[in-house]
């Protein structure tokens with residue numbers, strides 16, 4: 001599967017190799033029930049849904065959790081929520097943000113991007129610590145964890161997810177290599193509690209529950 005950008009921003013923008021690696025893992029495990037924590041503008045979500053749709057012919061479930069808005073809750077940016085939506089291409093910024101006044105982070109906008117998958121997609125607006133317990137995690141096959149990046153948030157999200165996911169299910173975490181975030185510490189603490197932790201590359205780490 002080719003990773004596409006849909007005229008939006010994604011954290012994979014400058015790292016297509018990692019984006020492709022994530023899609024390859026999805027093609028390998030063929031999860032029917034997928035959870036993304038940290039949807040942002042929905043670019044990875046759309047690529048994941050396209051991949052799942054190809055594998056399962058619309059017989060899949062994608063759940064995405066995000067605030068779906070900008071929040072300056074963490075000034076050192078570990079939670080990845082400060083203003084992201086100024087598109088670097090001035091033409092796209094003018095068209096989408098100023099002329100169309102399309103808030104690309106909003107729930108409405110992301111719903112629009114994922115509309116073609118109908119009821120296969122469910123988007124939950126709010127903080128992961130509130131939304132994760134509402135998800136039937138026992139049925140989830142594959143998680144892409146890319147929400148808040150502070151140690152406290154990643155650790156808490158992983159605690160909720162690993163306590164419910166069935167054995168041998170997959171969690172892939174982004175930004176394991178970014179020392180200023182808390183992903184590495186939170187993931188490394190799981191070493192004795194999960195089956196395997198495998199570095200897919202510097203950035204992506206796979207946890208086999």
Ligand SMILES: C[S@@+](CC[C@H](N)C(=O)[O-])C[C@H]1O[C@@H](n2cnc3c(N)ncnc32)[C@H](O)[C@@H]1O
Nearest residue numbers: 010011038040044066067080127128146147148
């Ligand atoms: C790095 S971006 C996600 C990028 C996206 N996965 C992609 O590949 O394009 C992080 C997102 O996580 C969301 N986020 C941060 N902390 C969160 C939390 N505690 N609960 C829910 N969403 C959160 C932010 O609003 C932001 O949209």
